[in-house]
Amino acid sequence: MTSKPKSENSRAVELLRRLIDARESEIGCDACSEQMDRLAELMLNGAELDDALHVVRNHVSCCRGCQAEFDALIAILKMESPPERFDFGGTRR
Numbered sequence: 001m002t003s004k005p006k007s008e009n010s011r012a013v014e015l016l017r018r019l020i021d022a023r024e025s026e027i028g029c030d031a032c033s034e035q036m037d038r039l040a041e042l043m044l045n046g047a048e049l050d051d052a053l054h055v056v057r058n059h060v061s062c063c064r065g066c067q068a069e070f071d072a073l074i075a076i077l078k079m080e081s082p083p084e085r086f087d088f089g090g091t092r093r
């Protein structure tokens with residue numbers, strides 16, 4: 001069996017982490033989730049994103065936690081926009 005030196009691997013991992021950190025440092029998870037619903041709405045409408053939202057989208061694409069949140073948000077927004085409102089009120093007269 002050949003055992004590769006672990007140090008090589010961890011060095012690569014550290015490099016990658018630094019890259020991701022540099023990207024994420026533009027915006028934090030808090031700021032991201034604040035703008036997330038706006039981003040989701042615009043993306044669903046196919047509207048153009050402004051610079052701020054590009055940063056948010058960048059964060060979502062490299063942050064797993066926010067990505068999961070964003071996916072859930074998209075799913076909810078898709079469900080929440082039916083062609084007509086449901087009316088379960090039984091207000092037929």
Ligand SMILES: [Zn+2]
Pocket residue numbers: 028029032059063064065066
């Ligand atoms: Zn995040």
